[in-house]
Amino acid sequence: MRAKFWKRFSKNKLAVLGGCIVLCLFVVSLLAPWLAPYDPSEINLKLVLLPPSSAHWLGTDQLGRDVLSRMIWGARISLKVGFVATGIAVIIGTLLGAFSGYYGGGVDAIIMRFVDIMLCFPTFFLILAVIAILEPSIWNIMIVIGSTSWMGITRLVRADFISLKKRDFILAARAVGASDARIIFVHILPNAMASILVAATLGIAGAILTESALSFLGIGVQPPTPSWGNILTAGKDNIDIAWWLSFYPGLAILATVLGYNMLGEGIRDSLDPRLIK
Amino acid sequence: MIPLLIGITVVCFAVMHLAPGSPTDMQTQMNPKASLEAKQRLRQMYELDKPLHQQYLSWIKKLARLDLGKSFSPDHRPVADKILERLPITIVLNILSMGLIILTAIPIGVLSAVYQDTFFDRLTSVFVFVGFAVPTFWLALLLMILFGVNLGWLPISGIRSLNYEYLPAGAALVDLIKHLILPVLLSAFGGLAGLSRYMRANMLEVIRQDYIMTARAKGLAEVVVVYKHALRNALLPVITILGLSVPGLIGGSVIFETIFAIPGMGQLFYMSVMARDYPVVMGILFIGAVLTLLGNLIADVSYALADPRIRVS
Numbered sequence: 059m060r061a062k063f064w065k066r067f068s069k070n071k072l073a074v075l076g077g078c079i080v081l082c083l084f085v086v087s088l089l090a091p092w093l094a095p096y097d098p099s100e101i102n103l104k105l106v107l108l109p110p111s112s113a114h115w116l117g118t119d120q121l122g123r124d125v126l127s128r129m130i131w132g133a134r135i136s137l138k139v140g141f142v143a144t145g146i147a148v149i150i151g152t153l154l155g156a157f158s159g160y161y162g163g164g165v166d167a168i169i170m171r172f173v174d175i176m177l178c179f180p181t182f183f184l185i186l187a188v189i190a191i192l193e194p195s196i197w198n199i200m201i202v203i204g205s206t207s208w209m210g211i212t213r214l215v216r217a218d219f220i221s222l223k224k225r226d227f228i229l230a231a232r233a234v235g236a237s238d239a240r241i242i243f244v245h246i247l248p249n250a251m252a253s254i255l256v257a258a259t260l261g262i263a264g265a266i267l268t269e270s271a272l273s274f275l276g277i278g279v280q281p282p283t284p285s286w287g288n289i290l291t292a293g294k295d296n297i298d299i300a301w302w303l304s305f306y307p308g309l310a311i312l313a314t315v316l317g318y319n320m321l322g323e324g325i326r327d328s329l330d331p332r333l334i335k
Numbered sequence: 336m337i338p339l340l341i342g343i344t345v346v347c348f349a350v351m352h353l354a355p356g357s358p359t360d361m362q363t364q365m366n367p368k369a370s371l372e373a374k375q376r377l378r379q380m381y382e383l384d385k386p387l388h389q390q391y392l393s394w395i396k397k398l399a400r401l402d403l404g405k406s407f408s409p410d411h412r413p414v415a416d417k418i419l420e421r422l423p424i425t426i427v428l429n430i431l432s433m434g435l436i437i438l439t440a441i442p443i444g445v446l447s448a449v450y451q452d453t454f455f456d457r458l459t460s461v462f463v464f465v466g467f468a469v470p471t472f473w474l475a476l477l478l479m480i481l482f483g484v485n486l487g488w489l490p491i492s493g494i495r496s497l498n499y500e501y502l503p504a505g506a507a508l509v510d511l512i513k514h515l516i517l518p519v520l521l522s523a524f525g526g527l528a529g530l531s532r533y534m535r536a537n538m539l540e541v542i543r544q545d546y547i548m549t550a551r552a553k554g555l556a557e558v559v560v561v562y563k564h565a566l567r568n569a570l571l572p573v574i575t576i577l578g579l580s581v582p583g584l585i586g587g588s589v590i591f592e593t594i595f596a597i598p599g600m601g602q603l604f605y606m607s608v609m610a611r612d613y614p615v616v617m618g619i620l621f622i623g624a625v626l627t628l629l630g631n632l633i634a635d636v637s638y639a640l641a642d643p644r645i646r647v648s
Contacts, residue, residue, distance in 0.1 A: 171338065171339070171342065172342070174339060174342075175339055175342035175343055175346055176346070177582070178339065178343055178582070178624040178627045178628055179343070179346065179582065179620065179623065179624050179627070180582040180583070180585045180586030180623045180624075180627065181582065181586055182586030182587065182589055182590070183585070183586055183589065183604065183619065183620055183623050184350065184620065186589060186604065186605070186608050187350055187351065187608060187616050187620055188350055189608075190608040190609065190611060190616070191350075191351065191611070263468065267468075267470055270470055271470065271472055271590060274472050274590075275589075275590070275593060275605065277608070277609075290472070290473060290476065293476055294476055294594070297476065297479055297480060297483075297484060297491075298484045301480050304473070304476040304477065304480060305477065307473075308470055308473030308474075308476065308477070311470045311473065312465070312468055312469055312470065312473070315467075315468035315469075315470075316464070316465065316468040319464070319467060319468055320464075
């Protein structure tokens with residue numbers, strides 16, 4: 059089955075391209091201290107707002123810092139935020155979805171009403187409100203993005219559990235006396251992993267977009283820590299003189315989100331159709 | 336509907352009150368002379384010293400009378416007034432962009448389904464894929480640089496020019512439209528990709544149905560088959576999607592109104608969040624959720640009106 063997956067995946071050009079983009083980002087984040095040509099927070103007031111040149115490939119910002127170096131370090135931030143925030147969403151979503159689908163009845167009704175209520179809020183409003191109270195910091199952002207984006211995964215996992223719990227192998231497990239916890243986590247959950255994986259890959263893209271929007275508004279990752287979003291804030295402040303501050307970080311966000319989306323859809327298309335609804 | 340509404344008020348309240356920090360911190364931390372007593376007095380004034388459930392009950396009682404309390408900001412105006420004066424521009428902007436989404440996404444979706452696997456279909460697929468990934472605030476910056484700074488065709492902030500009051504009616508209207516072009520275009524862009532993709536999938540599914548084959552078999556022109564028989568049925572589910580896109584549009588208004596300095600509800604929300612103006616933030620969070628609920632309700636009702644199959648007899 060795994061061999062079939064790889065065969066289908068490697069034939070899908072977009073998926074492979076997406077995978078390459080994501081892999082590149084990992085390498086860049088990992089090697090940031092060696093790849094970055096300058097110290098990302100080194101201020102040099104003699105080099106303020108220089109356009110791209112051979113010394114500073116992507117120009118410098120309003121404090122004379124090298125934009126390329128800041129973007130390379132920024133890749134680390136978005137990778138971190140994407141993975142941790144999505145991890146939180148996956149944990150909450152999977153647990154709630156599993157309980158909801160497995161137990162049904164009152165538990166299901168309460169959890170699903172809660173999902174409905176959460177879906178009524180414009181997510182960005184909710185995130186903004188919480189962030190402002192919690193003080194913006196990278197950890198708070200990850201927690202808040204994660205805890206406001208689990209609803210889709212809950213519905214997905216619930217649907218999987220409802221159909222899986224009626225299968226014969228679950229009845230067999232119950233017949234030999236397996237506990238609820240064992241049935242949920244050992245027998246059903248592995249079979250629902252495929253769709254969770256796809257949702258998580260797409261979720262990382264969403265989390266990175268949200269983080270950059272928050273940082274852009276000044277309530278995300280705080281300077282001097284470089285993030286693609288807060289470089290764009292500087293771009294907006296200097297919109298009439300320094301186009302490079304706006305152009306390149308956005309391009310990086312676009313490529314990253316595109317990469318995760320292509321990878322996620324590629325995985326979905328390559329999975330065994332029996333595992334995906 | 337009612338349980339949802341109650342749930343919404345609980346979440347609004349919980350979000351604002353269970354988190355650490357207090358609005359009085361904001362007013363006193365700038366002032367080192369503020370004594371503990373003064374802080375206490377402030378807390379009493381805002382009823383923050385009472386138990387949480389009492390605060391919630393008094394908030395919800397006022398809410399039932401559409402009283403959202405008074406703003407913590409120095410002007411101490413009623414929250415409802417502050418929101419109401421800014422709500423119309425946000426709603427107008429969102430309706431305009433919703434209209435633009437419908438007018439462009441539906442034809443794109445239909446055409447790429449009818450001409451499946453042609454150059455046009457591939458082109459729109461690429462467009463949709465990129466559209467999903469583009470950070471719209473970045474696109475806003477690029478368009479501001481292009482049309483506002485380099486070409487100087489469009490203004491990049493506010494909804495009126497400084498000399499607005501002195502312009503004749505016609506010129507004033509043109510002025511307003513010029514200010515609205517970029518925000519509406521960008522806010523529509525966010526929803527465009529999703530809806531056109533959805534429309535395409537719907538259309539492809541409908542075209543495969545038996546009754547479409549029947550229509551073709553009895554010799555109807557392809558145009559009639561596609562635009563009369565198939566389109567009608569493919570359009571139905573779109574109503575629901577439009578209802579579901581309301582929270583996204585409203586949420587997006589924070590970003591656009593902040594970038595373009597548009598004095599709407601989104602900008603008020605951003606400023607209130609920055610100032611920790613709890614009553615305003617709670618009020619807008621609540622109104623945003625209610626607008627979403629309303630959008631879904633309208634979608635459900637119009638779906639029932641449009642589709643005879645789900646009408647309850």
